Every structure is written in C-alpha cells, then in structure tokens.
Amino acid sequence: MRAQMPAAKGRLVSSVESRQAKLIEMSDKIWALAEVAFEEGESAKILADYAEQQGFRVERGVSEMPTAFIAEYGSGQPIIGILGEFDALPGISQKAVPTKEPLREGAAGHGCGHNLFGVGSLAAAIAIKEAMQRGEIKGTVRFYGTPAEEKYFGKLYLARDGKFDDLAACLDWHPAPKIEADVQSSLALVDFIVEFRGQAAHASGDPWNGRSASDAMELMSAGINAYREHVQPTVRIHTHMQQAGDVVNVVPDYARFWVRVRDSKRAGMVAVWERVQEIAKGAAIMANVDYEITLVSGLHEVLVNRAGGEVMQQNLELLGDITYTPEEVAFAHGIQEATGKKQVGIDGKVKPLEETLENPGGGSTDVGDVSWLVPEVRLGVTTAPVGTPWHSWAVVACGGMSIGHKGMLYAGKALALTMYDLYQSPATLEKMRQEFETRRGDGKYEAILPASGPPIPGKK
Numbered sequence: 001m002r003a004q005m006p007a008a009k010g011r012l013v014s015s016v017e018s019r020q021a022k023l024i025e026m027s028d029k030i031w032a033l034a035e036v037a038f039e040e041g042e043s044a045k046i047l048a049d050y051a052e053q054q055g056f057r058v059e060r061g062v063s064e065m066p067t068a069f070i071a072e073y074g075s076g077q078p079i080i081g082i083l084g085e086f087d088a089l090p091g092i093s094q095k096a097v098p099t100k101e102p103l104r105e106g107a108a109g110h111g112c113g114h115n116l117f118g119v120g121s122l123a124a125a126i127a128i129k130e131a132m133q134r135g136e137i138k139g140t141v142r143f144y145g146t147p148a149e150e151k152y153f154g155k156l157y158l159a160r161d162g163k164f165d166d167l168a169a170c171l172d173w174h175p176a177p178k179i180e181a182d183v184q185s186s187l188a189l190v191d192f193i194v195e196f197r198g199q200a201a202h203a204s205g206d207p208w209n210g211r212s213a214s215d216a217m218e219l220m221s222a223g224i225n226a227y228r229e230h231v232q233p234t235v236r237i238h239t240h241m242q243q244a245g246d247v248v249n250v251v252p253d254y255a256r257f258w259v260r261v262r263d264s265k266r267a268g269m270v271a272v273w274e275r276v277q278e279i280a281k282g283a284a285i286m287a288n289v290d291y292e293i294t295l296v297s298g299l300h301e302v303l304v305n306r307a308g309g310e311v312m313q314q315n316l317e318l319l320g321d322i323t324y325t326p327e328e329v330a331f332a333h334g335i336q337e338a339t340g341k342k343q344v345g346i347d348g349k350v351k352p353l354e355e356t357l358e359n360p361g362g363g364s365t366d367v368g369d370v371s372w373l374v375p376e377v378r379l380g381v382t383t384a385p386v387g388t389p390w391h392s393w394a395v396v397a398c399g400g401m402s403i404g405h406k407g408m409l410y411a412g413k414a415l416a417l418t419m420y421d422l423y424q425s426p427a428t429l430e431k432m433r434q435e436f437e438t439r440r441g442d443g444k445y446e447a448i449l450p451a452s453g454p455p456i457p458g459k460k
Helices: 007-016 020-033 041-053 116-133 155-160 215-228 265-288 305-317 326-340 367-371 393-399 403-422 426-440
Strands: 057-060 069-076 079-085 140-146 171-176 180-182 186-197 236-243 254-263 290-298 375-382
Touching: 007 020, 007 116, 020 041, 020 290, 020 403, 041 057, 041 069, 041 116, 041 326, 069 116, 079 116, 079 254, 079 305, 079 375, 079 403, 079 426, 116 140, 116 171, 116 403, 140 155, 155 326, 180 305, 180 426, 186 215, 215 236, 215 254, 254 265, 254 305, 265 290, 305 375, 305 403, 305 426, 326 393, 326 403, 367 375, 375 403, 393 403, 403 426
Parallel strands: 079 140, 079 171, 171 375
Antiparallel strands: 057 069, 069 140, 180 375, 186 254, 186 290, 236 254
C-alpha cells in the first residue's frame, strides 16, 4: 500500500505536472533537432533559455564548451546539483513510429533518450526553486547542462575546472527499460587514436618500396584479438578501423585506428590500456612504420552511494508505478516485434533496491567522474519497452512519443522529491558524505583528458 504523500511533496509533483505541456514541447524539439556531441547549440539554448525564464542565473559556454551551461537559483548551503544531457547519436534518425523509418536518412537520433534527460532534470530543479521561493527549504540548486556525453564526455571538462567541488550532493537520471534507484557502478574507460604512417607505393609495380600503414593496423588488431584471451572477464576492448587507404592499387601510407578499453575498475583499465599501447608499438615495428597515439579522453567508474539510493527508493515507492494506455502497450509490442523481442510490453513497476554488485558490467558514463568528486544519487526510469536495443532507432521512436514523455515527467518528480529530502536532512547528507569518503578511500581523482581541451568542431 502506497504511503500518503505529504503536502509539501505534493506541491513538487504539481509543479512538474503544471508545466507538462511545455516540458514535452521542449523534449520534442530537442528530439527533432538530434544534435550530436559539441554541436548541440539549439538544444542547449532551449534548456538554458527556459531556465533563465524561470529565474535561474545562467552561465553559458562553461569550461571552453559553447554548449555547456550552468543554471543556479538560491544562495548558501547546501548546494545540490542535478545533471542534464542533450546530445544525440549519429546515424539512427527515426520517426515516432514502431517500425524502422528514418525521420531524415542518415541523420542523428536520440537513441539514449537524452532529449528526455535534460528536460526531466530541469523540471526537478524548477520544482525545487519554487519550494525555495515558498520558504520550505534553503540553499542553492544548480542545474548542469552537460554536452557530449556520448562521445567526448563533457562532464570531464567541468570536473577539471572544479565546477562540482562545492556540491553537497549531485543527482542524475537516465532513460531505461525499468524504474529503479540505480546503485550499480559502471565501467571505467579510455579512448585513444592510433595513427600509423608509412610509405606509399604502387601495389603491383613496386610494392617493395612501400611500407603499409594498414598492415600495421591489421597487425595491431590481430595482437588485440590474441590478447583478449588473457584479460580479466570484466575487460572490454573495442576497435574501429577508421581509415586504411583509399584505393586497392596503392600501398597505403596512412591508417587510423580508434581503440576503447574498459574495465569495472580504473586500475584494471589502466593496466590493459598500457598493454594495448605496447601492442601498437609492436605492430609498427613489424610493419616498419611510424606510429602516434593520441588520447581522446577517459572515464572513471561510478562510485555508488547507497545512502542516497535509499532516499531515492523511498520516493519511488511514494510515487508508485507508471501505468500505460492500450495504445502505448500496442506501440511497445510493435517495437518488440520489429526488433525480434518477445512482445511483453512495458515495465512501469518500481523495482526493489538491489544489492550493489562488485562487477556489474554494462556501459560507461562521464557521471562516473562526477561521482568521484561528490556523492552522486542515480535513477533509471522506464522510457522504452522491455528488451529494446539501446542506442538504436527503437529508443529514438519511444523518446518522441508518450512512453518517453511519461518516463521524463516521472523522473522529474522523483528527482525533485529526493532533492527536497536532502535539503531537509543535513544528517542524510552527512551519511552520504561518509559513504562517499569510504568508497573513494585513498584514491585521488585524476581526470584522463588531453591537454588540448575539448575537441569542439571548427576549433583551431
């Protein structure tokens, strides 16, 4: 049986519901724009402008990133942050229909639901602002508009510049196939580019005069594939041959290899990263070419905060499940049929708080770096049917219609309720801080970033 919602929390829920039409409008605009990493100019503007209209102090172009911004309201302690993302993924444009049908052929799409993410988080921040205006809570609420999560990891540059250092806590959510207070970690990651340079020659007339850069890339790929047998089960190594010559009758003098290494812990990831760099060196020696390794960036694993997760769990249970219309269930069945999944519909039930696994697997996120600086409370909310392939057209479709909208509005409410509890309870914030310090231990945060700064398109 659900508990009776206190009046103060009811007002937070009403705040989100009162601007439902506007929130959906903003989300759908960002969904249609589908701007990729560091190119989210219009998407960021939609969110920043609305925050400004709601009375927030907005700083734009933060940390050398034109599409990053910080919106703040209130004064004094505690300062509680909330994260918002808005970048899309290349090549998965899709209409809001349950069969694969691009909105614009070859264009980007929100296959991770970030059109919902930023709007839902901002809705929560606005609800908290209104509670401050009523005198119910004191302190500062800070919304972070964070670009480029999918590729270049914009939060790392904010972390580099100390933008999270004064927070008592930070919250985020992510679109998901289920509703849960997220108390699992993620994978640490490093991205780097290996470039091989050799000597071009005629592939038939005088190949002995050539030194093939693509040979080196193939040798490196073979070396990585042999190495896979000898790494821990928690390790993942991904590769993408980006360039390997232009025509078949020329020995290629240039090749470009994108490599990503992951592990459940940063220390394990670093060890594999170092070994893969040695494999690159060996491949260059065998092919008699030069090589250069360029760091893109890297991520820490998430430091879980169960104390914060417990507060979130209480508020999820207070809100209860999401219910769906027959039309939404039919849409979900269509998505599942089109992607070869069992037609089991949508899971809108609140899940119990899980035990935190030592090595949970899954993906990576730049929220991990934030969690090494401040206690982080995480949330997943249903925005797509069970079994939907993430980073696919199917998630794009759901994010542009009512299944995604319902999840976004629910997330805004859950985040607002949880933030309200943290403002009201210094003891809870202290408990979260103690857990944070214990989990971090003697480890010091060191960002994995290139010295050149964020790779903004067109930047010289």
